[in-house]
């Protein structure tokens with residue numbers, strides 16, 4: 001069972017898309033009701049964790065951990081606080097760029113690879129970093145299999161990126177539940 005959390009309009013073949021009213025990262029009881037005795041092989045969470053505070057993200061990570069099978073993984077993509085692009089950072093900052101109806105108005109955190117990996121490790125995950133900027137702003141891509149959990153806002157699929165320019169990157173990690 002492969003489940004998208006906070007799917008919005010996303011639909012990927014083989015994945016069950018869910019929305020906050022079904023699986024709420026802030027409400028464990030929604031997970032207990034939806035999953036019952038089942039557990040997921042994989043969870044996909046693209047540009048959702050930034051809508052949580054860091055403490056909420058810790059609690060949400062623990063929920064994800066508990067509802068995965070041993071050996072399963074949670075793939076998380078969030079805006080990257082270390083991407084050196086003023087316009088990007090202004091858009092993704094906490095509270096978003098200003099207008100209350102902007103998609104980023106609900107942002108509560110800006111993660112970088114240090115803070116996000118700490119959050120996920122605190123829940124018991126081991127973490128592989130797939131795409132990230134280091135604290136010097138340098139972008140890193142560790143080869144990963146897009147088909148095992150598609151992330152649109154990634155180096156190779158986001159329409160804003162090209163060979164010449166990075167227009168929109170994400171911090172993308174796999175959080176793996178030990179067997």
Ligand SMILES: C[S@@+](CC[C@H](N)C(=O)[O-])C[C@H]1O[C@@H](n2cnc3c(N)ncnc32)[C@H](O)[C@@H]1O
Nearest residue numbers: 006007008010020023024025026046047048051
């Ligand atoms: C920027 S949209 C991303 C939608 C989709 N994942 C994508 O990449 O296009 C943020 C999504 O996070 C969801 N969301 C926010 N808080 C959530 C929570 N506590 N639990 C589950 N989903 C949440 C929203 O409902 C929304 O669908």
